[in-house]
Amino acid sequence: MNKKNAKGILSLYLQWPIILGAYLILVEIVIYSIDSQAGLIVLPFLIIYIIVALYLKFIKYNNLNSAVLKLAESISNRQRIYFSKIDLPHAVLDTEGRILWANDRFLGISKFAVVGSNIRDTFPDLNKGIVSNLSNEKIDLLTALSDRKYKVHLRMVDLNELGGDEVRRLYTGSEKVIMVYLYDETDYYILKQENDDNKQVTGFIYIDNYYEVAENMEDSKASMLIAMVDRKLTRYISYNSGILKKLEKDKYFFVTTKKDIEDMMDDKFSILEQTKEIIGGDNIPLTLSIGVGYEGKSIESNHELARVAIDMALGRGGDQAVVKRGQETLYFGGKSASNTTNARVRARVKATSFRETLDTKDKVLIMGHKNGDFDSFGACVGVYIMAKHLGKDVHIIINSLTNAVEEMRQKFINSESYDENMFMTGDEAVAFADEETLLIVVDHNTNRISDESRLFDKGLDLVVFDHHRISQNSIHDAILSYIDAGASSTCELVTEIMTYFDDRLKLKPLEADTMLAGIMIDTMYFTFQTSAKTFDAASYLRKRGADSDRVRKMLRVDFDFEKLKNDVVSEAENYRDGYVIAVLENVNENIEESVAKAEIANELINIKDVKASFVITKEDDKYAISSRSIDDVNVQVLMEKLGGGGHRSSAGAAIEAESFEDAVSKVKAVIDEFIREDEK
Numbered sequence: 001m002n003k004k005n006a007k008g009i010l011s012l013y014l015q016w017p018i019i020l021g022a023y024l025i026l027v028e029i030v031i032y033s034i035d036s037q038a039g040l041i042v043l044p045f046l047i048i049y050i051i052v053a054l055y056l057k058f059i060k061y062n063n064l065n066s067a068v069l070k071l072a073e074s075i076s077n078r079q080r081i082y083f084s085k086i087d088l089p090h091a092v093l094d095t096e097g098r099i100l101w102a103n104d105r106f107l108g109i110s111k112f113a114v115v116g117s118n119i120r121d122t123f124p125d126l127n128k129g130i131v132s133n134l135s136n137e138k139i140d141l142l143t144a145l146s147d148r149k150y151k152v153h154l155r156m157v158d159l160n161e162l163g164g165d166e167v168r169r170l171y172t173g174s175e176k177v178i179m180v181y182l183y184d185e186t187d188y189y190i191l192k193q194e195n196d197d198n199k200q201v202t203g204f205i206y207i208d209n210y211y212e213v214a215e216n217m218e219d220s221k222a223s224m225l226i227a228m229v230d231r232k233l234t235r236y237i238s239y240n241s242g243i244l245k246k247l248e249k250d251k252y253f254f255v256t257t258k259k260d261i262e263d264m265m266d267d268k269f270s271i272l273e274q275t276k277e278i279i280g281g282d283n284i285p286l287t288l289s290i291g292v293g294y295e296g297k298s299i300e301s302n303h304e305l306a307r308v309a310i311d312m313a314l315g316r317g318g319d320q321a322v323v324k325r326g327q328e329t330l331y332f333g334g335k336s337a338s339n340t341t342n343a344r345v346r347a348r349v350k351a352t353s354f355r356e357t358l359d360t361k362d363k364v365l366i367m368g369h370k371n372g373d374f375d376s377f378g379a380c381v382g383v384y385i386m387a388k389h390l391g392k393d394v395h396i397i398i399n400s401l402t403n404a405v406e407e408m409r410q411k412f413i414n415s416e417s418y419d420e421n422m423f424m425t426g427d428e429a430v431a432f433a434d435e436e437t438l439l440i441v442v443d444h445n446t447n448r449i450s451d452e453s454r455l456f457d458k459g460l461d462l463v464v465f466d467h468h469r470i471s472q473n474s475i476h477d478a479i480l481s482y483i484d485a486g487a488s489s490t491c492e493l494v495t496e497i498m499t500y501f502d503d504r505l506k507l508k509p510l511e512a513d514t515m516l517a518g519i520m521i522d523t524m525y526f527t528f529q530t531s532a533k534t535f536d537a538a539s540y541l542r543k544r545g546a547d548s549d550r551v552r553k554m555l556r557v558d559f560d561f562e563k564l565k566n567d568v569v570s571e572a573e574n575y576r577d578g579y580v581i582a583v584l585e586n587v588n589e590n591i592e593e594s595v596a597k598a599e600i601a602n603e604l605i606n607i608k609d610v611k612a613s614f615v616i617t618k619e620d621d622k623y624a625i626s627s628r629s630i631d632d633v634n635v636q637v638l639m640e641k642l643g644g645g646g647h648r649s650s651a652g653a654a655i656e657a658e659s660f661e662d663a664v665s666k667v668k669a670v671i672d673e674f675i676r677e678d679e680k
Contacts, residue, residue, distance in 0.1 A: 017053035024049065089182040093119055097126070097178075106182065110145060119180065123152065142185075149189050153181040197259035201294040202302045204310040205233060208287045208318035210250035228278050229286060236271045240264055258294055261323075265332065269321040272333045289313035290321035290332075308476060315445075315470030316636075317485035317648060329472040331637065350482045351500035357463060357480050358387055361438035364394040365429050365460075367451050369444040371594050372401045374555075375489045377408065378518030379442035379465060381511055382494035384422070386501050387440075395424040395432070399451045402595050404555070408514055417508065426452030433458050442466065443490040445474040445483060446645070465493050467522075469636050471645045485647065488534040491518030495537035509545035516546040517555060522650070524602055525552075529649050561596065568600050568615070573664075578611035579633075579671050580604045583660050585618060593617045597626040605630055612638070612671075616663050622654045623663040633674075641670040 028046050032039025089109060091102035097119045107113050112121040120126050125143040138155040157179050207229065214222040226249060233252060237244040240263060242256030269290060276285040291313050293305025305324035312329070313322040320333035358364065364387045368376030380396045387394040401409060412418050424432065429452055433439070439460040441447075445468060447456045462478040467487040475481075487493050495515060498505060519538055523530050526538070542548070564587065572582035582600060587593050597615040604613035605628040612629040625642065627635040629649045636651040644653025657663035 017049075021046075021050045021053050091119075091180045093178040093180055095176060095178065100177065106180075109182070123150075126152065148184060148186045151183040151185050153183065155179045155181075197257060199258040199294065200299060200302065201256050201258055201261045201292060202299070202306045203254050203256070203261075203290060203292040204306055205244075205252040205254065206289045206291075206310060206314065206318075207250035208289055208314070209284065210286070213284050213286055225278065225286075229275065232271065232274055232278070236274070261292060261294060265323065265330065269332050272319065272321065287319040289318045292321065292323040294324075295326035311476075312470040312472075312474070315474070315481075315483040315485060317469060331640075346484075347496045348500045350480070351497045353480050354386075354463065354482075354497060355390070355501060357438065357461075358390050358392060361436060361461070362393060363432070363434070363437040364392045364440065365397055365424070365433060365437055365455065366394065366440045366442065367397040367429075367455065368442050369449045370400055370451055372398070372405055372443075372451065373518075373595075373598075374405055374408070374514070374521045375491050375518035376443035377401065377405045378515040379490040379494045381412075381514045382491065382498060383440050383442060383465070385507065385511055386498065386505065389502060389505050395429065396422060397426060397429045397452050397455075398423045399426045402592055404595065408517070408554070411510055415510065426454065430454050430458070433460060435459075437461075438463065440465070441475065441478075442494070444468065445470060445481075447475060448473065465490055465497075467493060468645065468647050471640060473645075486531065488529045488531065489519050489522035491515045491522075492534055492537040495519075495540055496533065499540055507541070507544040509547070512541045512544045512546035513551050513554070516541045516548065517551045520548070520551060521555065524606075528602075529647075557599070561599075564596065565600050565603055569603055572604060572613075574610075575668055576671060576675060578609055579614070580607070580610050580612070581614045581616070581664055581667055583616050583664065585660060587617075593619065594624070597624065601626045601628040604628070614667050616660060616667070618660070619654065621656075623657045623660070625653045625655065625663070625667065627651050627653075638670050638674050641673065642666065 024046050028039060028042055031042060087105060089103065089106035091106045091113075092100045094100055099113070099115050099117055099119060102113065102115060107115075110122045123143045123145065126141065138153065141152045141154070143150055143152055155178065156176055158176060210226075214225065217225065230246065234244050237254045237256065240256055240260040242254050242260060244252055244254045246252050272288055272290070275288050278286045289310060291306050291308070291310025293302045293307070293309055296302040296305050305326075309322040309324040309329075313320050316322070316331075320331060323330040323332070366380045366383050366387070368380050372380075384394055384396055398409065409423065412422060433455060437460050439455055440463045441450065442465045444450065445464055445466045447453050450456070462475060464475055464478045464481045464483060466483045467485060467490050468483075469485045470483060482493055482497070484493055487496075498507075516538060519534065519541075520526065522528075523534060526534070538546075538548075568582050568584050572580050574580050582604060584593060584597050584600060587596060594617075597617045601613045601615045604610055604615070610630070612627060612633045612635050614625055614627045617624050617626075625639065625644070627639055627646075627650070629635040634648045636646050636648050639645055639651035639653040642653040642655050644651060644655075646652055655663060655666060657666060
């Protein structure tokens with residue numbers, strides 16, 4: 001207790017008897033004036049009362065005050081002893097974080113926790129701003145010391161709340177101090193971590209090319225092949241504390257824990273490379289696709305995440321793992337060439353499903369991507385032919401095309417063989433669409449690059465045909481999806497569907513030329529990303545009237561474009577021995593930049609020892625990048641790091657940058673990151 005305050009309180013209490021004595025004297029005078037005998041009787045009692053009051057005030061006051069202060073100090077000392085021995089570590093700080101006082105438990109947690117030192121010496125996480133800006137609030141922070149975790153509770157208090165003078169003697173600057181309480185929550189976090197590590201994770205494992213590998217093998221050898229795969233997968237999943245269940249010959253389901261799946265991720269799913277050691281018929285190595293889902297709200301949602309992940313792994317070409325961690329998507333592997341197969345089963349099934357889907361709708365809209373190229377337009381034409389063959393009210397949505405493709409479209413418009421309303425604008429399509437309309441999306445699988453994205457808001461049934469790898473932003477609610485990242489082009493996929501759609505389906509030469517142009521452009525005249533299926537599709541179109549010489553003549557470029565291309569190539573920078581970056585600016589208005597950058601990227605990749613090419617242009621307020629690759633470089637992975645996507649050997653992105661130099665720097669940064677990851 002404050003001595004001055006104690007004296008003041010005692011003095012106040014002892015003044016009242018004297019004040020009351022003065023009042024009694026007045027009463028005695030009044031009584032005596034009325035009745036002198038009565039006044040004489042009361043007078044001795046009044047004298048005794050006044051003597052006692054004066055005695056207490058002037059003689060016993062100091063003794064009484066001293067006794068009260070001793071009692072208060074005794075209580076304060078006992079209180080301080082009690083708080084110093086209490087089991088909860090706590091301390092008193094000044095407003096700069098200096099320790100003014102601390103109990104035994106607090107002083108024992110670290111050699112740096114001593115009176116006079118700063119709290120930040122003990123807990124470096126408590127920066128100066130947190131302590132000095134505490135104000136009158138209270139803050140809880142989590143910090144660590146050695147192998148223990150503490151919740152630090154900080155509270156600003158007034159010095160008067162502490163009671164004694166010891167703190168005032170230690171600190172006389174401000175009237176405020178900070179109380180600190182430590183709560184050891186190590187055991188809680190250990191249990192929390194154990195619970196988090198043991199959360200359930202579900203996944204699927206598919207053998208990408210089982211039927212292709214086993215096709216030319218004897219049954220006994222094929223059985224041995226599968227037994228080897230079963231043994232490798234069982235050993236791998238068991239080592240990671242999981243259980244494996246075989247669903248079909250080439251499909252597996254597994255369950256493990258979060259900790260173990262993160263160990264697999266750190267290991268980059270080594271089973272992907274281990275399985276390639278198993279060689280099947282025609283010396284083809286087996287490859288796997290893995291889809292994993294966790295951090296969902298329930299076991300059911302984890303299962304759904306895993307299902308979406310395996311679809312993405314297959315859609316991206318296989319030989320990789322895709323992990324759906326809640327809303328986050330992670331990719332592993334996928335750097336080898338996309339898996340291609342000559343098996344016709346899948347195409348036949350998709351063709352049958354597509355025809356059945358068309359039978360359920362009377363109205364059909366077909367849509368490619370913005371600034372449609374020959375592959376997008378050719379695929380639209382192919383799907384149009386199949387829908388028209390079934391008598392559907394079908395239209396192709398066109399908002400924007402490249403100049404060369406627009407010339408091709410004019411041939412359809414000028415031909416009497418086609419309906420006047422074969423093509424629709426986006427506005428017309430939005431007005432036309434209703435619940436009986438089927439929307440077919442070709443040559444892309446993300447709605448943000450669709451030629452008319454408003455149609456996705458109308459809740460139409462969707463069909464997707466594409467050859468680009470699936471990304472996190474891909475369309476996942478289609479009723480039918482045929483996405484094959486191993487295909488050269490979407491025109492190849494649509495042609496493949498045609499072969500099983502209806503034997504009576506007929507093609508006109510203009511239609512066949514258009515689809516062949518899509519294949520030729522995307523394969524750089526059959527030198528890029530081709531397979532046996534590519535040539536089969538070209539053969540099918542050739543038999544139905546396509547002429548490659550006529551198509552080549554249609555695809556020729558003018559002299560100015562060729563000159564521009566050579567100028568840009570000559571100025572390109574060879575970065576990190578094989579990653580060539582070119583800048584395309586100040587383009588002649590008669591040359592389309594979107595076409596030019598793709599052609600230049602194709603030209604650069606044909607140069608010896610070039611692993612990947614990148615061409616940057618300025619489009620509106622962003623910088624567009626067109627990339628191509630060969631050998632082991634997956635440019636889709638690179639472009640995804642910049643927010644783009646595409647195909648393993650052909651991808652693009654649009655980025656924000658302050659200048660061409662800034663855009664080039666960002667491309668170099670993702671190349672460096674890609675190389676570092678590849679070296680691990």
